[in-house]
Amino acid sequence: MRRTAPMPKTERKSDHGDEALYALRHSTAHVMAGAVLELFPEAKFGFGPPVADGFYYDFDLPRPLTDEDLPRIEERMRATIARDLPFEHREMSAPDAIGFFTQRRQDYKVEQIEKLGGKDREDDTAGARNGKISIYQHGDFVDLCRGPHVKRTSEIGPFKLLSVAGAYWRGNERNPQLQRIYGTVWPTQKQLDEYLEKLKEIERRDHRALGRDLELFRIDEELGSGLVLWLPNLAIVREELETWWRQVHRARGYTLVYTPHIAHEKIYQRSGHIEKYGENMYGPLLLDEGTQRFWIKPMNCPGHIKVYQSKIHSYRELPLRIGELGTVYRYERGGTLHGMLRVRGFTQDDSHIFCSWAQAQSEIGKVFDLAMEFLRTFGYREPRIYLSTRPERRLGSDEMWDKAEKALADALGVREVPFQIDEGGGVFYAPKIDIKVMDAIGREWQGPTIQIDLNLPERFDVTFVNEKGERERAVMIHRVLFGSLERFVGGLIEHFAGNFPLWLNWEQAAIIPVRETARPYAEELAGKLRAAGFRVTLDDQPGDLRTRIKEAQRRKASYMLVVGDKEAVAGTVSVRRRGAGQGEEERGVKLDDLLARLVAERDTKALPADFQLRVTSAADALSS
RNA sequence: GCCGACGUAGCUCAGCCGGUAGAGCAGCGGUUUCGUAAACCGCCGGUCGGCAGUUCGAGUCUGCCCGUCGGCUCCA
Numbered sequence: 001m002r003r004t005a006p007m008p009k010t011e012r013k014s015d016h017g018d019e020a021l022y023a024l025r026h027s028t029a030h031v032m033a034g035a036v037l038e039l040f041p042e043a044k045f046g047f048g049p050p051v052a053d054g055f056y057y058d059f060d061l062p063r064p065l066t067d068e069d070l071p072r073i074e075e076r077m078r079a080t081i082a083r084d085l086p087f088e089h090r091e092m093s094a095p096d097a098i099g100f101f102t103q104r105r106q107d108y109k110v111e112q113i114e115k116l117g118g119k120d121r122e123d124d125t126a127g128a129r130n131g132k133i134s135i136y137q138h139g140d141f142v143d144l145c146r147g148p149h150v151k152r153t154s155e156i157g158p159f160k161l162l163s164v165a166g167a168y169w170r171g172n173e174r175n176p177q178l179q180r181i182y183g184t185v186w187p188t189q190k191q192l193d194e195y196l197e198k199l200k201e202i203e204r205r206d207h208r209a210l211g212r213d214l215e216l217f218r219i220d221e222e223l224g225s226g227l228v229l230w231l232p233n234l235a236i237v238r239e240e241l242e243t244w245w246r247q248v249h250r251a252r253g254y255t256l257v258y259t260p261h262i263a264h265e266k267i268y269q270r271s272g273h274i275e276k277y278g279e280n281m282y283g284p285l286l287l288d289e290g291t292q293r294f295w296i297k298p299m300n301c302p303g304h305i306k307v308y309q310s311k312i313h314s315y316r317e318l319p320l321r322i323g324e325l326g327t328v329y330r331y332e333r334g335g336t337l338h339g340m341l342r343v344r345g346f347t348q349d350d351s352h353i354f355c356s357w358a359q360a361q362s363e364i365g366k367v368f369d370l371a372m373e374f375l376r377t378f379g380y381r382e383p384r385i386y387l388s389t390r391p392e393r394r395l396g397s398d399e400m401w402d403k404a405e406k407a408l409a410d411a412l413g414v415r416e417v418p419f420q421i422d423e424g425g426g427v428f429y430a431p432k433i434d435i436k437v438m439d440a441i442g443r444e445w446q447g448p449t450i451q452i453d454l455n456l457p458e459r460f461d462v463t464f465v466n467e468k469g470e471r472e473r474a475v476m477i478h479r480v481l482f483g484s485l486e487r488f489v490g491g492l493i494e495h496f497a498g499n500f501p502l503w504l505n506w507e508q509a510a511i512i513p514v515r516e517t518a519r520p521y522a523e524e525l526a527g528k529l530r531a532a533g534f535r536v537t538l539d540d541q542p543g544d545l546r547t548r549i550k551e552a553q554r555r556k557a558s559y560m561l562v563v564g565d566k567e568a569v570a571g572t573v574s575v576r577r578r579g580a581g582q583g584e585e586e587r588g589v590k591l592d593d594l595l596a597r598l599v600a601e602r603d604t605k606a607l608p609a610d611f612q613l614r615v616t617s618a619a620d621a622l623s624s
Numbered sequence: 625g626c627c628g629a630c631g632u633a634g635c636u637c638a639g640c641c642g643g644u645a646g647a648g649c650a651g652c653g654g655u656u657u658c659g660u661a662a663a664c665c666g667c668c669g670g671u672c673g674g675c676a677g678u679u680c681g682a683g684u685c686u687g688c689c690c691g692u693c694g695g696c697u698c699c700a
Binding site: 010041064065066067099162163164165166167168171172178179180182208212213219225280303328330332333334335336338341342348350353446449456480482483484485486487488512513514515516517542543544545546547548549550551552553554560562566574580581582583584585587599603 | 625626627628629634635655656657658659660661662663688690691692693694695696697698699700
């Protein structure tokens with residue numbers, strides 16, 4: 001699963017929170033731009049829209065900004081706010097506006113006016129209506145802008161500038177790069193504080209920091225950037241996930257396979273990967289004096305097709321659901337790598353379902369149900385479903401696209417699942433269903449996807465024999481639930497803040513004898529738990545109890561089981577749950593009761609008691 | 625890949641205007657056997673990301689490369 005950018009993009013739809021918040025954010029962006037103009041009279045301005053939780057503005061400046069510039073800009077913004085300037089709106093004809101902004105050397109604004117061409121446009125904050133160009137001004141700062149704004153600068157609430165970053169003009173990497181300042185603004189100080197607190201919470205949950213502290217994973221420069229070492233603790237999490245994944249898939253009629261990690265160039269020529277995806281592939285590996293070329297696999301589909309084609313299939317055998325935890329390698333550009341969330345080698349929980357068109361809708365529905373079960377298991381919530389339809393550049397006939405889109409839509413329709421259509425959002429070879437979910441602190445993540453491949457079955461001539469004894473083209477449904485284990489588990493670390501549910505935790509219980517004398521009892525307890533399949537550490541280190549409790553908490557052991565002479569005599573345990581506060585431990589728990597409780601919690605895959613949903617999205621903050 | 629910042633011990637960080645590297649935690653060795661979130665003493669540990677250059681002398685200055693971080697672009 002991929003998290004959407006920590007600093008989310010402009011929301012294109014009318015989803016800016018309410019109008020007042022939109023105006024507030026947008027006005028603050030103007031005030032910031034005005035402050036930048038005061039510091040850099042030669043500044044040129046790009047776009048400066050509101051975004052979720054704040055705003056940004058792009059500038060072309062004579063020198064790079066540093067973090068030290070932000071307080072200076074903030075200071076001037078405060079001065080502007082204190083002057084209580086009005087936001088004045090006026091309109092100009094397009095030629096007048098071009099003349100006006102040309103005179104001010106605002107090349108990007110001029111380009112934008114020319115692009116608008118006097119036509120009504122919905123998509124940009126810079127606006128034109130009925131051939132008139134809309135302008136807003138406060139003080140000396142004049143901007144091409146559709147509005148609306150707050151009435152006066154004094155209405156701007158508590159704000160903070162957050163970061164400086166590079167951004168391409170119009171988001172196109174062939175265009176010049178501008179400097180972007182991100183900021184946030186809120187109606188009240190309390191809301192600003194809450195938002196800043198949420199940013200800190202995000203930092204605390206950062207899987208890279210937790211990954212280091214909890215010895216979960218490591219990325220070593222010498223080994224190669226973007227390549228993840230799963231350390232023993234996280235390897236246990238992965239093993240549990242994989243075991244469960246296999247079990248669930250077998251139960252749902254999947255056939256699990258293994259396919260090789262490198263393959264001959266021939267197959268990637270046929271699949272089109274060399275042509276369409278070659279830039280991202282590792283290779284070629286030259287063998288037999290360079291006469292044979294091999295590539296490292298970037299996707300599992302060709303291998304699964306070969307598995308399917310290992311024999312002729314009758315319609316009676318369909319649907320055939322071929323699954324694999326398939327490890328792939330893709331070259332990603334240096335600047336895009338990010339912990340476990342964006343890597344160069346990863347394992348997909350990939351499956352390809354081969355079926356007839358008549359079966360497609362039902363199969364998609366089954367995948368959808370399975371996807372929802374997965375998300376529920378981990379406590380992800382508020383799933384939002386998107387149906388992404390044919391893009392402009394695509395392969396396959398319109399007739400095929402009609403069928404495929406209909407199968408996806410019908411599968412959702414049968415379940416009465418509300419979904420949104422992402423027009424043109426499909427990939428070039430397939431329409432798809434995307435499921436997006438919220439994590440524990442209200443961030444959106446990309447979840448499972450289901451696609452109907454309209455390319456590979458043709459290229460590989462994938463068929464089955466139908467009731468009439470004819471060869472019929474098979475439908476190929478491509479789906480992932482985790483996506484990649486690296487990204488999914490990286491996301492889980494943040495979602496759980498490192499506090500994994502019992503069934504996944506590498507240290508399910510830490511047994512802590514109070515004194516040496518309780519050691520034999522502690523060992524007996526450890527033995528019983530281990531016999532029941534639990535991962536247990538026995539902390540027989542010297543040191544006082546408080547320290548050993550603290551250490552077990554730091555390691556995020558699910559339970560701390562303290563045993564002393566009293567427990568040894570009574571055959572009980574003192575149970576302290578991870579995250580429990582002072583005096584919350586439970587004394588005198590009978591061994592059998594403890595065991596029963598742990599088994600139940602593990603086997604039901606219960607979410608941990610210290611797992612909480614924290615809802616602090618902008619909309620929630622506003623309504624409070 | 626692009627823009628900017630950064631790279632000192634396993635981790636977090638100090639190190640002034642260039643003069644031969646320091647702390648806490650962790651680790652190791654002791655002491656302490658303790659009732660629910662930091663006991664005490666000692667020791668080890670660094671080619672200061674790499675390679676060039678400037679200089680009598682570079683962790684400190686310059687260049688190139690690698691990596692990381694914040695974004696952009698791209699994406700499972």
